[in-house]
Structures are given as structure tokens and as C-alpha cells.
Amino acid sequence: NAGVTQTPKFRILKIGQSMTLQCTQDMNHNYMYWYRQDPGMGLKLIYYSVGAGITDKGEVPNGYNVSRSTTEDFPLRLELAAPSQTSVYFCASNLDRSNTGELFFGEGSRLTVL
Amino acid sequence: AQSVTQLDSQVPVFEEAPVELRCNYSSSVSVYLFWYVQYPNQGLQLLLKYLSGSTLVESINGFEAEFNKSQTSFHLRKPSVHISDTAEYFCAVSGGFKTIFGAGTRLFVKA
Numbered sequence: 001n002a003g004v005t006q007t008p009k010f011r012i013l014k015i016g017q018s019m020t021l022q023c024t025q026d027m028n029h030n031y032m033y034w035y036r037q038d039p040g041m042g043l044k045l046i047y048y049s050v051g052a053g054i055t056d057k058g059e060v061p062n063g064y065n066v067s068r069s070t071t072e073d074f075p076l077r078l079e080l081a082a083p084s085q086t087s088v089y090f091c092a093s094n095l096d097r098s099n100t101g102e103l104f105f106g107e108g109s110r111l112t113v114l
Numbered sequence: 115a116q117s118v119t120q121l122d123s124q125v126p127v128f129e130e131a132p133v134e135l136r137c138n139y140s141s142s143v144s145v146y147l148f149w150y151v152q153y154p155n156q157g158l159q160l161l162l163k164y165l166s167g168s169t170l171v172e173s174i175n176g177f178e179a180e181f182n183k184s185q186t187s188f189h190l191r192k193p194s195v196h197i198s199d200t201a202e203y204f205c206a207v208s209g210g211f212k213t214i215f216g217a218g219t220r221l222f223v224k225a
Contacts, residue, residue: 004157031211040123042204042217043158050211058212090157094213103150103206103213105157 002026006091006106013081013113021076021109023091031094032074033058033103034066036087043090049074081113116141116207118216126222129197135190135219137205147188148206148213149179158204164188175199195223 004025013019025032030051035043035058045058049068063085065077074093078085088110092103121136139145146165150158162173169181179190188205200223205216 033213035215040217042118042120043215045212045214048211056211059214092158102160102163103148103158105159107155107157 004091004093004104004106006089006109008109009107010110011112013078013111015081015083015113017081018077018079019081019111020078021089021091021111023074023076023106024072025074025091025093025104026072027093027095027104028071029093029095029104030071031096032068033092033094034064034074034076035090035092036060037090037108038087046076046089078111083113085111086113087111116143116145116209116212116214118205118207118214120205120216120219122219123217124220124222126224127195128224130194132193133191133195133199133221135203135205135221137188137190137216139186139188139205139207141186141207141209143209145207145209147179147181148208149173149177149188149190150204150206150215152202152204152218154201161190161203195221197223197225199223 007022033048034046044060047066049055091106119138148163149161151161152158164181172178
């Protein structure tokens with residue numbers, strides 16, 4: 001039972017480079033989320049999706065893009081990496097439409113922008 | 115809009131002592147409340163949740179939290195902590211599609 005899988009686990013980027021963080025879940029969850037975690041700041045919602053083809057901005061969307069072509073996959077794209085995007089990124093999913101259920105998290109992707 | 119405030123960034127405590135991690139929230143609509151735990155280098159895991167009904171909810175490993183609507187609080191407690199409880203704990207609130215997290219409280223249990 002894989003759950004939520006994120007790749008890569010670690011990545012170092014140079015300023016201005018682009019990359020995609022991959023996220024896939026095998027639980028047939030409709031709802032998927034991207035959070036970033038910074039020390040002392042908790043988790044901030046970047047983007048979320050309520051189903052294939054539907055995405056929306058969270059609290060801190062600037063500098064990121066997402067797509068949701070399938071139920072399973074929810075990649076997060078950084079187009080022009082900046083030092084402020086150094087963070088740990090978590091993908092999560094949720095089955096429950098009313099969001100009363102548990103969020104299932106991946107193990108995180110640690111990104112450093114130099 | 116919803117927000118979550120965790121009042122303590124770090125809580126050091128001796129093994130077998132009681133602990134309380136404080137959480138206050140604000141929301142203009144009815145919400146659901148959660149506590150998640152994060153062990154080092156791992157993702158978050160659900161510890162317990164309040165949806166409705168009894169205001170006291172419990173986890174399988176001895177934690178409990180009480181929903182207090184008048185004080186808009188959802189504090190997490192454990193009567194006797196273990197070394198293995200050392201982790202970061204996040205209070206979260208959901209309403210609609212989004213779940214909003216607090217800044218986290220790092221619990222450090224000392225021998």
C-alpha cells in the first residue's frame with residue numbers, strides 16, 4: 001500500500017532553474033494538496049485540487065504552478081527558482097468531500113535553491 | 115477565513131510528566147479540528163480529530179484533546195509522556211476544501 005508518493009526526496013537548484021515535484025496517490029482520493037513547511041511557520045497551502053482538471057490557489061501560490069490531468073497525479077512546478085522557495089514540500093490527499101477525514105501525507109521533498 | 119494559533123513553539127518536559135499543548139482557532143463558519151504529529155524526517159500523521167458530539171476526543175497512544183467552543187480552543191494533553199512522544203505537533207482546522215495548520219509545537223521529552 002504505497003499511499004502518497006513524492007519524488008524527488010532531495011534536490012538542489014540554482015536560482016532561475018525550473019523543476020517539477022512529482023506526487024502520486026493510489027487511494028483514489030479526489031482531493032489533493034501541496035503544502036510547504038518552513039521552520040516556525042507550520043504548513044502553508046500552496047495549491048489544491050478537488051478533482052481531475054480542477055485546481056485552485058491556496059495561501060502562498062506565487063512562483064508555483066500545478067496541473068491535475070488524472071486523479072492519481074498532482075505535480076507542482078517551479079518555473080524560476082528563487083532562494084525564498086527553499087523549503088520542505090509536502091503533498092497530501094483526502095477522500096472526504098466535506099474534508100472531515102484524515103489528510104494523508106507523503107514523506108516530503110526537501111528543496112534548496114542556491 | 116480560518117486561522118490557527120499554537121501558543122507554544124517548544125515545550126520541554128521530563129519523562130512521565132503531564133503535558134498540554136495549546137491551540138486556539140478562529141473561524142466564521144463551523145469547523146472540524148485536528149491534531150497531527152510529525153516525527154523527524156517524516157510526513158504528518160493524524161493523531162486525533164473532533165468532528166461533532168463529545169467534546170473530548172482520544173488517540174490510541176494516550177493523548178486527548180478537548181474542544182471548547184466558547185474559548186475557541188482545542189488543547190492537546192497527555193497525563194504521562196514518554197521519550198517516544200518527542201515530535202512536532204500541529205493543530206489544524208478545516209472547513210470546506212482547505213485545511214489550515216498552526217505553526218507547530220515541538221515537544222521534547224527528557225529522560
